[in-house]
Amino acid sequence: MPDKKSEEKKIGVFVCHCGTNIGGLVDCEKLAEYSKTLPNVKYSEHNLYTCSETGLAAIKKAVQEKDLNRVVVASCTPRTHEPLFRECIEEAGLNPYLFNFVNIRDQCTWVHMKDSKAAFEKSKDLIRMGVSKAEKLEELEKIIVEVNPTALVIGGGVSGINCALSLNNQGFNTFLVEKEAKLGGRLKDLYQVFPSDREASELLDELLVKVKEAKKLTVYSSSKLKSINGFIGNYEIEIEQRNHNINLNVGIIVVAVGATSYKPLSLFNYNGKNIITQLELENKLREDQIEANDIVMIQCVGSRNADREYCSSICCMTALKNAIIIKEREPNRNISILFRDLYTPGTIYEEYYRKAREAGVLFIKYTPDKQPIIDKSVVKVYNQYINSEISIPFDLVVLATPLIANNDNRELAQLLKVPLEENKFFLEAHVKLRPIDFATDGVYICGSAKWPADISESTTQGLAAASRAGTILSHKTIEVEGATAYIPDWNKDLCKGCEVCIKICPYNAIVKDENNEIQIIQALCKGCGTCASTCTKKAIVIRHFTNEQILSEILAFGGEKVA
């Protein structure tokens, strides 16, 4: 076999007119001619549309007839067209990484639309640079990772159960690990749930029946995660169940650990007797133990303040629901809800707010600078609307407290190597478009572990996590990008183990192995280059963007001859 490195480089350059987008401003024929003068360029042509069937056929023909081993296309943008051209040269028998894109539309004829001469000169520069890099390109292989079609769901509340059930129904073996003795999470503490007014226990029973029937689902209750090793497709998990260690092998992990209800120990004279939380009220409602006649509910207790900036999003509906239940049982009871902004978005929740008002619940807005005060048997609150303080007698005060992040989130986050946000909830890959993924491939997040969520939203997110996981578990193997970071053998001595790369990698792809050596997990690496540009010893190399390749472009731009 001929040595690839010493093989003669034969580069073909294809300049695209893109209709008039490029060709209307600069002379593509001249660019093609100019390309022929560059080192190692054996062939060039210009096409009306290089991306059209005719253009692609021309590339394939030239590769075969002129025996080209590198292809450069100067056209629109790699954003939309790089995959197409890579595929094209692969069909012509070349490794797809032996293709280089030169962007002369977006970066030349579009941005310099009013200066055709500059656009032409810049196009020449970019082509010269692109050809120079192409000469240095190396064949790369996509990395194939085997997938164990088994899922681990951590947390057996509403989101975790729904996720595990869906994974089971999709045909994947699933382990559901719950730290408490029974499944159900916060649903176990609730009486009736909004907005259906069904009993929580009834809903939980429905889910538990399905769990029992699920053939591929195994539940480990009273269990805790001890260690996690591996990466997407191949995780080794150790859990501890009543002092026994159990080892599990899974392909993906879903975090569904839920959240904790905040206890307002030092707020509003909370005493657990006649000043209680909404959660404690649920219990009293279930037992039908409400004797109070004058009930005052206070919203945003321990939230939307300096300590905890966020709105917990479920408390307004909880208060409305409990107020309506009380009013329905005994319409003559007085209920006042002291609120800041009532959070009932959408159709059904807003309807619920109306229903509470129609049932005679009194709503009084307060502002954070004038908090309600509990004074013996009255709640004093400043009422903006009549511009004076009013006193409301009470025999029961109910405080709406937020859901807060679990105490042990930090520990779990470290095991999984995933981030938490400032309130210690888990942080997803992207708030807007990747709400269920972590930045680390193969790990997903759903329910209140991410942010306070009601039953409806937790159910949805549990299913969503099952879908995201399904995109991996459906395949025996997955293919990941070949242009990754690595430490070549000849650079091993350079690495001093400073771990900056581990800290900075946004995909948690870098670890230290048992020999205390830096390992870049190829299956997780996206080739972003952050580690290589940070490595003080220049030990890390990014395939397809090596220093040699980038330098050759820079030197080609400066007009220096590249050795």
Next chain:
Amino acid sequence: MDSSRNVMVVGGGVAGIQAALDLADMGFHVHLIEKKPCIGGKMAQLDKTFPTLDCSICILAPKLSECYRHKNITIHTLSEVKKVKGERGNFTVELLKQPRYVKEDVCTGCGDCSRVCPVRGVYNYFDANLTTQAAAYIPFPSAVPPVYLIDGEKCAYINYGICELCIKACGAEAIDFKQKEELISIKNINSIILATGYDLAEFENPLREYGYKKYKNVITALEFERLICASGPLGGHLKRLSDGKEPKKIAFIQCVNSRSDKAKKYCSSICCMYSAKEAMIANEHDNELESYIFYIDVRAGSKGFQKFINRGEMEYKIRYVKSKIAQIEIDAQQNPIIVYEDFESSKIKKLKVDLAVLATCIIPPDGIEELARIFKVDLNKYNFIKTDPFYPLLTSREGIYTCGCVHEPMDIPRSVAEASGAAAKAAESIREVEI
């Protein structure tokens, strides 16, 4: 029952796109149906998104190309479902596809047809009808599919048999005036996901009280998005439509047509956040600019939302006025004057501003009743697709799932999560037979 591995997703907005991508990545074949000439939905029209202030099209565009390039996704644009037969596991769906007059597989998206097209003044829906374009057009530069179309109602050749300039200009020979409306039958669909999104209540009565369409400086929030967007009609330099003056004081009116006995009783869910976002972007363009947000309740419950609102108040000259709006008047310089009952003082007050932006209410998409009839799914009393809070993605009909604003007003993150959730239900339905 034969096991079908095909799913149909109706609606190519961000929800439909996410559902299609998840299912396609699982190895199932997806037919993605879109009524408009391109996918992307409302999100593609937005300037930036809350709470991260990411450029909307920049984060959406990669998903659009992924859909386009995915070997398991067939995109049907300009298409509407007309008939559905069969049941879960084996639906047959009939589509009506409007002619594009451009061969989708031949057009390279160069735009030469549009440049020579002599017909001008065709309203561009993508720019909220604030701009006009040629009869041969692409809705926006990174549209998917990246191909042009010819507006059959405006084209000179189609209507008068003259012109043909585009045919001569098109080097790829993609123009095809022989295309006709076409009925396409797609068989063997296992399940269907309805994700047809929403419309905005723009033409109902309360808007007239606010002077919309009567006063040039009273605009809707979606129009504002286009006006401030770098790719929009003003190139991102916000100006008043009446006189080109740069606004220094903007009023954002919340709950327009929503939470009201006169219009929609429900809450539109997303307006508190997008209004705060719009006020922030406006201030980023001009640090002197102040905004007043007239509101009933500030609803900022999702991740990072309250922090975002607080940041707006602290750093972007946003003031919140709890109030009820009576009407909007106008002075001789076309400055809107907001007449409102101030909650804090219980007094009727007036505030003169340069521009008023109306947060119009999310309503079920046009044709929802027809959609419900065709797919035989129930609607709720607000005319959104009916779902059960405990089974939030199931419609009344087995094998048909839903996600996004077509069943409840919601923001993008929730639509995306729901889309994945609906994809999971469809996957369960397919796998049930296989396992």
